Amino acid sequence: MTIKRSVSETPGELFFLPDLPLYVNRVYESFHLQQHTHDFIEISYVAQGSGAHYINDSSLPVTKGDLFFIPVGVSHVFRPSSTEQMKPLVVYNCIFTAEWLGQLLQAQPSRSSDDFTLLFAEAMDNCYWLSFKERDGEFQPLFERLHFEYTARRSGFMTILQASVAQLLVYMHRTTDADYLKEIPKSTLQDLDSLLAHIRQHVNTPLTLKQAAERLSISERQLHRQFKKHTGMSFMAYVQHARIEACCQQLRDTNHKISDIAERIGYQDMKYFNQLFKKMTGITPSYYRNQMHTMKKSALPSK
Numbered sequence: 123m124t125i126k127r128s129v130s131e132t133p134g135e136l137f138f139l140p141d142l143p144l145y146v147n148r149v150y151e152s153f154h155l156q157q158h159t160h161d162f163i164e165i166s167y168v169a170q171g172s173g174a175h176y177i178n179d180s181s182l183p184v185t186k187g188d189l190f191f192i193p194v195g196v197s198h199v200f201r202p203s204s205t206e207q208m209k210p211l212v213v214y215n216c217i218f219t220a221e222w223l224g225q226l227l228q229a230q231p232s233r234s235s236d237d238f239t240l241l242f243a244e245a246m247d248n249c250y251w252l253s254f255k256e257r258d259g260e261f262q263p264l265f266e267r268l269h270f271e272y273t274a275r276r277s278g279f280m281t282i283l284q285a286s287v288a289q290l291l292v293y294m295h296r297t298t299d300a301d302y303l304k305e306i307p308k309s310t311l312q313d314l315d316s317l318l319a320h321i322r323q324h325v326n327t328p329l330t331l332k333q334a335a336e337r338l339s340i341s342e343r344q345l346h347r348q349f350k351k352h353t354g355m356s357f358m359a360y361v362q363h364a365r366i367e368a369c370c371q372q373l374r375d376t377n378h379k380i381s382d383i384a385e386r387i388g389y390q391d392m393k394y395f396n397q398l399f400k401k402m403t404g405i406t407p408s409y410y411r412n413q414m415h416t417m418k419k420s421a422l423p424s425k
Contacts, residue, residue: 129157129158129159129197130156130157130158130159131159131160131161132158132159132160132161133160133161134160134161134162134217134219136319137162137217138162138219142280143218143219143222144217144218144219144222144272144280144287145215145216145217145218145268145272146198146214146216146217146265146268146271146272146273146281146283146317147214147215148169148212148213148214148215148269148414149212149213149215149271150210150211150212150407151200151201151202151210152214153200153202153205153212155200156199157176157197157198157199158197158198158199159194159195159196159197160192160194160217160301161194162194162217162218162219162220163191163192163194163217163218163219163220163223163246164190164191164192164215164217165189165190165191165192165215165216165217165287165290166190166192166200166213166214166215166216167187167188167189167214167215167216167262167264167265167376168184168185168186168187168188168189168200168211168212169186169212169213169214169265169342170210170211170212170237171185171202171203171209171210171211171212171318172184172185172186172202172203172211173200173201173202173203173211174200174201174203175188175190175198175199175200175201176196176197176198176199176200176201176241177190177192177196177197177198177251177334178196178251182253184211186256186278187255187256187261188253188254188255188256189253189255189256189261189294189372190251190252190254191242191245191251191252191253191254191294192251193220193245193246193249193250193251194220194246194249195249196250196251198251200213200407201423214265214268214269216265216268216287216290218287220246223242223246223287224243224246226284226287226288227239227242227243227291230288234364237293238239238291238294238296239291241294241295241298242291242295244291244336245320252294254294254298255297256296256297257297257315258314258315258318258319258352258353259318259363259364259367260293260353261290261293261294261320262367263363263367264286264289264290264293265266265290266367266370266403267282267286267403268283268286268287268290269407270403270410271283271404273347273405273413274404274405276283276404279404307334313338314338314348314349314352317329317334317338318353318360318388320337320420321360321364322368323369325361325364325365325368325387325388326380326386326388327388328361328364328365328388329361330356331345331346331358334357345357351397362398363401363402365383365387365388365389365400366399366402366403368387369383369384369387369399369407370410372386372387373407373410373411373414374411374414374415380408380411382408384407387391395407413422
């Protein structure tokens with residue numbers, strides 16, 4: 123027997139401001155929100171924890187790295203696997219109007235039938251949802267950037283939001299692009315994924331490009347080319363993103379002094395660390411910590 127769940131409607135006017143048809147948040151999912159549809163498009167990224175994602179009449183298990191494209195009219199809701207506050211299901215949401223996305227897609231250069239814009243245009247036209255799985259941490263830095271820029275509202279933030287959403291759509295398309303995957307041999311992909319995991323797990327002692335190339339038994343030039351094709355960024359940019367991401371996690375989840383966190387990640391020069399953190403996030407480490415703690419308190423359900 124099929125159990126019909128009650129579905130509510132969530133209008134975009136609750137989130138959008140005049141002349142700003144886009145909204146980004148980071149939420150701790152609970153059992154309070156009802157399954158709902160909305161009159162806007164939503165991209166949701168699971169940043170932490172595990173649980174289930176109910177989409178229309180389907181129920182999908184989710185863990186860190188899962189991402190969903192939810193068009194207008196599709197009902198959904200996330201549920202954490204546990205009610206324990208120490209095991210939260212944390213989800214980033216980037217929502218925008220269909221008109222805004224249509225304009226963004228039209229502005230992208232179209233070269234062939236496999237252009238990434240077609241995937242999302244067809245999903246909108248036919249009202250079907252899409253799911254993706256992060257391969258090497260390519261989604262999280264973009265959602266961090268989207269969240270920072272939307273919250274800080276610094277000069278030119280809308281331009282950065284547009285560019286970040288476009289980049290996110292390209293990466294989403296690449297995870298399903300068979301031709302793209304064929305460009306790099308499977309054995310090399312596995313080696314690259316292993317290298318990426320090593321970088322993220324050892325952010326306090328990052329490899330140099332030369333050491334990484336020796337690890338894979340290829341030239342530095344080959345690694346640079348394959349790394350850029352696989353991740354969309356240079357080797358050094360990826361290392362910096364991984365280290366700052368680790369700092370962000372420590373700032374969110376611990377009360378350690380900022381200088382201690384920087385030192386643990388491998389940054390001895392606090393002036394350089396603060397400059398790099400602000401360059402990559404748009405805000406200072408202390409502002410980021412205060413912002414995340416405030417949002418965490420407001421997101422937790424009251425007892």
